[in-house]
Amino acid sequence: MELFSNLALGLSVAFSFSALAYCTLGVTLGMAIGVLPGIGPLATVGMLLPLTFYAEPTEAIIMLAGIYYGSMYGGSTASILLNLPGTAGAAVTCLDGYPMACQGRAGVALFITTIASFFGGVVGILMLATFAPALARVALSFGSAEYFSLMVVGLMAAALVGDGSPLRSTTSVVLGLLIGVAGTDVNSGTWRFTFGFPALSDGINLVVITTGLFGIAEVINNAGRIGQGEVRRVKVDWRSMLPTRDDWRKSILPALRGSGIGALLGILPGTGAALSTFVAYAMEKKVSRTPERFGQGAIEGVVAPEAANNAAAQAAFIPTLSLGIPGDAIVAIVLGALIIHGVVPGPRLVVDQPELFWGLTVSFLIGNILLLVLNLPLIGLWVKILTIPYRYLYPAILTFICIGVYSIRNSVVDIYLAGFFGLVGFLMQRWRFSPAPLLLGLVLGPLMETNLRRTLLLSRGDPLVFIERPVSAAILIVGLGLMAIVVSLSLRKHPKFSSAS
Amino acid sequence: MTEKAKRSVDGLLAGATVVALGAGAIVEALSYDPGSLRQIGPAVFPAALGGLMIVLGLLIFIKDWRPVERGSTSAVSCFVSRKSIPFRGLIFVTAGVVAFGFVLEWIGFVPAIVFGVFLTGQADGELSLRATLLLAVGLAAVCSLVFIMFLRLPLQVLVI
Numbered sequence: 001m002e003l004f005s006n007l008a009l010g011l012s013v014a015f016s017f018s019a020l021a022y023c024t025l026g027v028t029l030g031m032a033i034g035v036l037p038g039i040g041p042l043a044t045v046g047m048l049l050p051l052t053f054y055a056e057p058t059e060a061i062i063m064l065a066g067i068y069y070g071s072m073y074g075g076s077t078a079s080i081l082l083n084l085p086g087t088a089g090a091a092v093t094c095l096d097g098y099p100m101a102c103q104g105r106a107g108v109a110l111f112i113t114t115i116a117s118f119f120g121g122v123v124g125i126l127m128l129a130t131f132a133p134a135l136a137r138v139a140l141s142f143g144s145a146e147y148f149s150l151m152v153v154g155l156m157a158a159a160l161v162g163d164g165s166p167l168r169s170t171t172s173v174v175l176g177l178l179i180g181v182a183g184t185d186v187n188s189g190t191w192r193f194t195f196g197f198p199a200l201s202d203g204i205n206l207v208v209i210t211t212g213l214f215g216i217a218e219v220i221n222n223a224g225r226i227g228q229g230e231v232r233r234v235k236v237d238w239r240s241m242l243p244t245r246d247d248w249r250k251s252i253l254p255a256l257r258g259s260g261i262g263a264l265l266g267i268l269p270g271t272g273a274a275l276s277t278f279v280a281y282a283m284e285k286k287v288s289r290t291p292e293r294f295g296q297g298a299i300e301g302v303v304a305p306e307a308a309n310n311a312a313a314q315a316a317f318i319p320t321l322s323l324g325i326p327g328d329a330i331v332a333i334v335l336g337a338l339i340i341h342g343v344v345p346g347p348r349l350v351v352d353q354p355e356l357f358w359g360l361t362v363s364f365l366i367g368n369i370l371l372l373v374l375n376l377p378l379i380g381l382w383v384k385i386l387t388i389p390y391r392y393l394y395p396a397i398l399t400f401i402c403i404g405v406y407s408i409r410n411s412v413v414d415i416y417l418a419g420f421f422g423l424v425g426f427l428m429q430r431w432r433f434s435p436a437p438l439l440l441g442l443v444l445g446p447l448m449e450t451n452l453r454r455t456l457l458l459s460r461g462d463p464l465v466f467i468e469r470p471v472s473a474a475i476l477i478v479g480l481g482l483m484a485i486v487v488s489l490s491l492r493k494h495p496k497f498s499s500a501s
Numbered sequence: 502m503t504e505k506a507k508r509s510v511d512g513l514l515a516g517a518t519v520v521a522l523g524a525g526a527i528v529e530a531l532s533y534d535p536g537s538l539r540q541i542g543p544a545v546f547p548a549a550l551g552g553l554m555i556v557l558g559l560l561i562f563i564k565d566w567r568p569v570e571r572g573s574t575s576a577v578s579c580f581v582s583r584k585s586i587p588f589r590g591l592i593f594v595t596a597g598v599v600a601f602g603f604v605l606e607w608i609g610f611v612p613a614i615v616f617g618v619f620l621t622g623q624a625d626g627e628l629s630l631r632a633t634l635l636l637a638v639g640l641a642a643v644c645s646l647v648f649i650m651f652l653r654l655p656l657q658v659l660v661i
Contacts, residue, residue: 051652167564171519171557178526178550185543190533192543193526216598220590223624391625392636395618398594399640402601402617407654415602419595426591431515449546461539 006358013359014366019059026063027367030070031375034077035382037084038222038390039215039397041071042436045333046210047404049340057341058356061334062363068330069121069313069364072273073371076113076306077382080106084226089273089309092281096294096301103297107241112299113306114375116255120307121368123259124266124314128321129361131267132350136322139347144454145465147324147346149472151448153479154269154325155440160486161271164434172433176441177448179204186446187453199413206336208414209442211401212421213428213435219394220426226390241376247299254284254300258307265308266315272328272436273312277305314364321349321357324447329436332443339443512565516558523554590624597621609659610649614641 013019033044045064052060075090080097093113100109142150155177159170182193183203194200243251258280265276284304285294294301316327317334324345326332335345343349343356350357375382405418428435459465467473527548536542597620605613618637622628628636648654 167557167560168515171554171561174550174553174557175519175522178522178547178554181547181550185533188534188543190543192533192547193529216594219621219624220594221587223587223590223594223621224626225587225590391622391628392632394625395597395621395636396640398597398621399601399614399617399644402598402605402613403644403648403654403656406602406605406656407648410655412602412606415605416599419598419602422598423591423595430586431511431518433515452546453541456539456541461537463538 006354007362009355010358010360010362013058013355014062014362018056019062019359019363020366022055022059022063023066023363023367024370026066027070027073027371028374030067030072031074031371031382032385033067034071034074034086034090035385036074036388036393037078037082037086038218038226038394040087040218041068042330042333042439043211043215043218043397043401044071045330046207047215047401049207049210049333049337050404050407052337053340053408057338057343058359060337060341061356061360062367064334064337065317065360065364066367068334069310069367070371072121072306072310072313073114073117073375074382075309076117076302077110077379078386080109080113080302081383081386089277089313090306091274092277092305093302095281096296096298099295099297100299100302105297108243108247108299109302110379111241111376112243112247112251113302114372116251116258116303116306117310118368118372119255120259120262120310120312121314121371122365123307124263124311125361125364125368127263127267127311127315128318128364132318132322132357135318136347136350139323140351142347142471143469144451144458145469145472146475148448148451148455149466149475149479150323150325151444151451153475153482154319154323155437155444156479157269157271157482158328158437158440160482161265161268161275165432166486166490168431168433169437172428172435172437173441176438176443177445178441179209179438180442180445181449186450197413199411202409204417205405205408205414206333206340206439206442207408208405208418209421210333210439211405212418213425213438215397215401216418216422217425217429217435219398220422221429222390223394224391241379243299250299251303254280254304255307257283257287258304259311261304262308262311262313263315266312266327267318269319269325269327269440271312272316272330273309276308276312280304280308310368317360317364320345321360322347324349326440326443329439332439336443345447509565509568513562516560516562516565519558519561520555521558523551523556523558526551526554589626593624594621597624605656610656611641611645611658614644 030041033039033041045067052063071087072089075085075087076093076097078084078086079090079093080101083094083098085091085094097109100106155173159173160166182200184201185192191201261280261283262276265271265279281301281304284300285291288300316331319325319327320331320335326335338345401418402415405414406412408414425435455465530544530548530551533544534542535544597617600620601613601617604616615637618640619633622633645658649656
């Protein structure tokens, strides 16, 4: 059986000492920053990317991915205890998690969200193991024209289906593509958008942009504004945490539905975990026979979104590893890390480097089990982390960002650039541009231009090739259909997920 | 704030900025080699993106020209409530980051952390002098240990 030999390969990679160490480090860190409001997984992944330059690519990705899905577990803790989401993906969990805590059922809420997170995570991993190799096999026949079309449609999906205005998100994507142009053109050697500064001739590093747009911008917005919240006292003994039989019974179907929604939205490029939680919550409220319980501490209202965001976080790796199209902004950074390590993203990755793909898949499973085991016994520690005031944390965050950015190539110019992108990120949020799609454009930009050039060279300058090749045409038609749907919806002033508010 | 429909100044400014960025990209791209259709030069891709930016910027401008009713909020804005401009954060966080870079090159790693913490700490009005000092010393010690002793990054504690 091919699957078993693949799994054996994955196990041998994921159970090596260093892989286990990176996995543990990643998920623990992810859990901690997930718990803390004011610092998100995007900034953390960007900040720690330079540290992975010296590691093996597989181990680097294991750690970065661990931060991502670990933060999905941690995010709900602050939502339940503080009514303040630890990450964007846990905002919905406040709606019913905090009321549960007010009713003295914080322990139950924390317990059931951990179980739901694990369930969603495992569903996402199973989808990854099943669909990614199959999708990669299909994509092996793709030429540069198909790739270009796929990237266009992937970016369109990222802009149109994400949270926020489609028009503004599209602008974010195009801005990201433009920033990706900066640096030396590989074909002609021309310096583009460097404005004469040699420091820009290598382009602007992904780490600089991520830590600026997300890390520094987050601190600008939050410093002096996140006070020390009133943390709900939780009894951390097992008796008060165990859900009743009625709780279990009510949670099974929402967990299944949430995982399904999360996995489906996770596969779509650019639609992150946050969106899946809104949809999952709205769905539960709709199918419930007692929708009035929602917002009053309904257990379904915490189970479904938590299962959804974890399933989405894992499923986001499906298009990333099989096609080279990132499933959301954080995975775009992971893809960027792969490129930095010299791994060419695309369908050949699963075929040529099975140890990377299967090692990663098995490590996801290990990471989820670790989180399940670590989360509940250590709940006292997480609650303690939650009581650290933000005013002591953010100077440390900024210091780590500066050191991380400087360490890329020992250049202080990169620190100034990160500061500049902090202001850009602040302005973008102020003007309601979601900065996450920018990262997708940034990572895919150079690949898009290369494929465009290659296609036109092969077709002897005939731009019609994109609609003459059947697969490429089909991909573009899907994109056009998506655009038609979104435009018609926004013209009808569709109240987007208003039931979630 | 009146409850009446209001034209969003931010929106118009945003639209205008996007148009300006697009125009800037095109102007800059025109100085590169356009190549031929068969072998496109470095100018084509950025120029096309610049054109797209101009179109998007105009659409944003047109859309935000229409006054919006207050209270019609999207899924995101329910959770990200609009607050006043955080001047303290803007000034001190940016100044702290720039100072870190400047002092790092000028005097060294430890002074950079101390300067950085003292400036960024001002972004939160309630951080006392004693706490700032403790934070700066603690961070300098931890970072020296982790980044210089353990990870061996080429950072100099003191340049002189």
